[in-house]
Amino acid sequence: xxxxxxxxxxxxxxxxxxxxxxxxxxxxxxxxxxxxxxxxxxxxxxxxxxxxxxxxxxxxxxxxxxxxxxxxxxxxxxxxxxxxxxxxxxxxxxxxxxxxxxxxxxxxxxxxxxxxxxxxxxxxxxxxxxxxxxxxxxxxxxxxxxxxxxxxxxxxxxxxxxxxxxxxxxxxxxxxxxxxxxxxxxxxxxxxxxxxxxxxxxxxxxxxxxxxxxxxxxxxxxxxxxxxxxxxxxxxxxxxxxxxxxxxxxxxxxxxxxxxxxxxxxxxxxxxx
Amino acid sequence: xxxxxxxxxxxxxxxxxxxxxxxxxxxxxxxxxxxxxxxxxxxxxxxxxxxxxxxxxxxxxxxxxxxxxxxxxxxxxxxxxxxxxxxxxxxxxxxxxxxxxxxxxxxxxxxxxxxxxxxxxxxxxxxxxxxxxxxxxxxxxxxxxxxxxxxxxxxxxxxxxxxxxxxxxxxxxxxxxxxxxxxxxxxxxxxxxxxxxxxxxxxxxxxxxxxxxxxxxxxxxxxxxxxxxxxxxxxxxxxxxxxxxxxxxxxxxxxxxxxxxxxxxxxxxxxxx
Numbered sequence: 001x002x003x004x005x006x007x008x009x010x011x012x013x014x015x016x017x018x019x020x021x022x023x024x025x026x027x028x029x030x031x032x033x034x035x036x037x038x039x040x041x042x043x044x045x046x047x048x049x050x051x052x053x054x055x056x057x058x059x060x061x062x063x064x065x066x067x068x069x070x071x072x073x074x075x076x077x078x079x080x081x082x083x084x085x086x087x088x089x090x091x092x093x094x095x096x097x098x099x100x101x102x103x104x105x106x107x108x109x110x111x112x113x114x115x116x117x118x119x120x121x122x123x124x125x126x127x128x129x130x131x132x133x134x135x136x137x138x139x140x141x142x143x144x145x146x147x148x149x150x151x152x153x154x155x156x157x158x159x160x161x162x163x164x165x166x167x168x169x170x171x172x173x174x175x176x177x178x179x180x181x182x183x184x185x186x187x188x189x190x191x192x193x194x195x196x197x198x199x200x201x202x203x204x205x206x207x208x209x210x211x212x213x214x215x216x217x218x219x220x221x222x223x224x225x226x227x228x229x230x231x232x233x234x235x236x237x238x239x240x241x242x243x244x245x246x247x248x249x250x251x252x253x254x255x256x257x258x259x260x261x262x263x264x265x266x267x268x269x270x271x272x273x
Numbered sequence: 274x275x276x277x278x279x280x281x282x283x284x285x286x287x288x289x290x291x292x293x294x295x296x297x298x299x300x301x302x303x304x305x306x307x308x309x310x311x312x313x314x315x316x317x318x319x320x321x322x323x324x325x326x327x328x329x330x331x332x333x334x335x336x337x338x339x340x341x342x343x344x345x346x347x348x349x350x351x352x353x354x355x356x357x358x359x360x361x362x363x364x365x366x367x368x369x370x371x372x373x374x375x376x377x378x379x380x381x382x383x384x385x386x387x388x389x390x391x392x393x394x395x396x397x398x399x400x401x402x403x404x405x406x407x408x409x410x411x412x413x414x415x416x417x418x419x420x421x422x423x424x425x426x427x428x429x430x431x432x433x434x435x436x437x438x439x440x441x442x443x444x445x446x447x448x449x450x451x452x453x454x455x456x457x458x459x460x461x462x463x464x465x466x467x468x469x470x471x472x473x474x475x476x477x478x479x480x481x482x483x484x485x486x487x488x489x490x491x492x493x494x495x496x497x498x499x500x501x502x503x504x505x506x507x508x509x510x511x512x513x514x515x516x517x518x519x520x521x522x523x524x525x526x527x528x529x530x531x532x533x534x535x536x537x538x539x540x541x542x543x544x545x546x
Contacts, residue, residue: 106441112431157428158385162450163436168379173457177435180453186446 001025001086002105002187004178005094007154010139011109011166012119017175018090024179030087034077034094041208042073049073053093053145066218067148069211071097074149076208079201092142095159096150101200102193105182108160109174115167161187199225202254206230209252215240228256236262274298275376275460276355277451278367282427284382284439285392291363293448298455303354304364311350315485317343340422342484344370349481352474358462368433369423374473375466378455381433382447388440434460472498479503479525486521489514494535501529512537 004021008014015031022029035053039046052070078097081087082104095106111119113132120131146154157163162181164174181187189197202225210216210223221234230249236242242262250258277294281287288304295302312319322343348370354360358376368379384392386405393404419427430436435454437447454460462470476498483489483496483505492514494507503522509515515535522531 108430110430157383157430157436158438158440160436161438161441163430163433165431165434165436167431168434169457169459173459176457177450177453181446181450184442184446184449186442 001027002103002182002184002189003082003086003098003101004088004105004107004182005098006088006090006107006109006178007092007095007160008090009108009110009154010113010116010135011111012116012123013171014109015090017109017171018088020171020175021178021182022088024175025086025088025182027086027088029090030081031090034074034081034089034091037077037080038070038073041076042069042211044070044073053149067145068220069217071149072204072207072211076201076204079197079204083197083201092146092154093149095154096146096152098197098200101197103187103189103197105162105178105187106160107178107181108154108157108163109166110163111166195227198254199227202228202230202252205254206232206249206252209248210245213248216245221245228254230255230258232258232260232262234262236264238264274300274358274455275378275462276358276371276374277361277378277380277455278371279361279363279380279382279451280366280368280427280433281363281382282384284384285389285396286439286444287363287382290382290444290447290451291361293444294451294455295361297448297452298359298361300359300361301354303351303360303362307347307351307354307362307364310354311346314350315342315346315481317346317485322347340418342481342490344422345477345480345484349474349477352470352477356474358470366419366422366427369419369425371470371473372432374470376460376462376470378435378451378460379433380451380454381427381430381436382439383436384439468500472500475501475503475525475527479505479522479528482525483518483521486517488517489521492518494518498528501527502532503528503530504532504534506534509535509537 004025006014006018006021018031019029035046035049039049042049049070052067074093075097078089078094082098095108098104113135116135117128117131120126120134121128124131124134126134143154152159162178164177166174203223206223206225210221219234219237219240221232224231232245232249236245242260242264245262246258246260249255277300279287279291279294291304292302294300308319308322311317312322347366351362351367351370355362355371368381371377386408389408390401390404393399393407394401399407416426416428419425425432435451437450439447476496479498480494480496483494489509492507492509494505494509497504505518505522509518514537515533518535519531519533522528
């Protein structure tokens with residue numbers, strides 16, 4: 001069975017729909033749990049992590065903050081959930097967190113502006129103009145955040161396998177369509193795609209572990225995992241020894257073999273440029 | 274079952290997929306025939322029609338040319354070919370030609386750039402850069418044309434019911450998803466949608482007939498049909514043409530009544546102003 005990610009996009013009511021898809025496919029529905037698990041990993045309050053993904057950053061925040069640690073934490077959490085069993089994920093980060101995994105069915109729901117405005121007006125009792133402004137605002141903020149996290153525009157149709165226009169079909173019909181697509185042979189896991197997911201999960205797990213080490217938080221170490229074989233490359237500041245890093249990574253479950261190729265720069269050079 | 278339009282966008286697999294869908298449903302598969310028929314019936318050179326739909330206009334053409342006659346000829350022809358409802362249309366702009374009809378399932382196929390580059394290179398021996406360039410050109414030209422004809426961007430996901438990413442699923446998978454969508458209750462013909470289709474068919478047939486007549490061609494007319502009753506309004510070049518219009522409209526099979534709201538301004542007056 002496939003792993004399904006559902007993103008409401010410009011269509012608001014996607015949670016109920018995703019829950020029903022999960023029920024039809026008899027697999028767990030996952031949404032907030034990813035955030036909870038990720039916030040535990042990167043030791044950031046869940047509310048803050050949610051803000052990071054959802055809300056417009058202050059202009060100065062955009063300079064200050066590197067979203068990479070958050071992406072890694074989310075990715076590690078998502079991989080863990082997807083590895084354990086097939087899931088139906090609903091939310092705005094799912095489609096970007098499992099890149100290159102063949103048995104992930106990425107679904108985007110869209111709806112034209114007019115439809116959206118009606119929806120928002122109903123829920124929040126706004127007039128048409130205010131509703132439009134509200135939608136614009138939310139979408140712009142979300143686009144910027146997701147762009148910062150994944151480097152792609154969530155509206156780019158090429159990231160998804162299936163896009164459904166919710167103005168043209170009922171929620172029940174969309175649920176049936178998604179459940180149907182999830183059963184296609186195209187999205188059944190193969191040994192290869194399972195292995196790819198395991199590799200991705202291990203990569204994310206190692207990266208997330210390295211982030212919990214305060215002195216490594218802002219050091220960019222690239223991690224590659226292939227069937228338990230880990231390759232680490234990057235530039236280490238003098239304050240961190242290769243030995244320390246290796247010790248940390250070796251202790252992670254699933255790591256069978258570790259190769260590292262670090263370049264060290266004397267901290268004096270780093271400090272004075 | 275609905276009429277299905279599959280727009281291949283730039284995925285290059287529209288025809289094969291349409292044929293497979295048509296075969297499973299016992300439908301006819303229609304593509305270029307619409308262009309051929311439209312040119313035969315309404316006296317527009319096929320090459321010209323093809324060029325208009327496929328290629329980008331010269332900048333000066335955009336100023337000079339009214340694209341409406343071509344659109345209407347195509348619309349009238351497609352409506353006639355799709356009269357029995359058992360049609361998969363895989364030519365250009367099907368989704369726009371039959372817009373507003375409930376029992377039309379509008380599908381867009383997408384594919385990311387690398388996938389398309391591979392495809393183009395398979396068909397024509399081009400370098401990577403040349404292929405990318407070619408795709409960009411084709412896309413841009415197509416967008417301009419469709420923008421000029423319908424005032425809408427073909428890449429707008431809200432104009433379709435279903436968007437499938439051909440890089441993320443096999444042709445067989447795409448076929449199964451389209452078949453599942455076609456069997457949804459949303460897309461089954463109802464009395465109202467059948468009537469809307471008949472009105473669109475008659476209206477566009479009348480309109481195309483008027484446009485094809487050498488005497489009326491230069492007029493700016495709007496045509497609407499309601500259950501055999503045809504309303505024509507707009508401007509003709511001189512008064513005598515109104516009778517000519519009524520005569521032409523009455524000759525179209527299916528027309529039971531004609532109501533006109535026509536005024537005339539001689540071209541001299543327009544030029545003089």
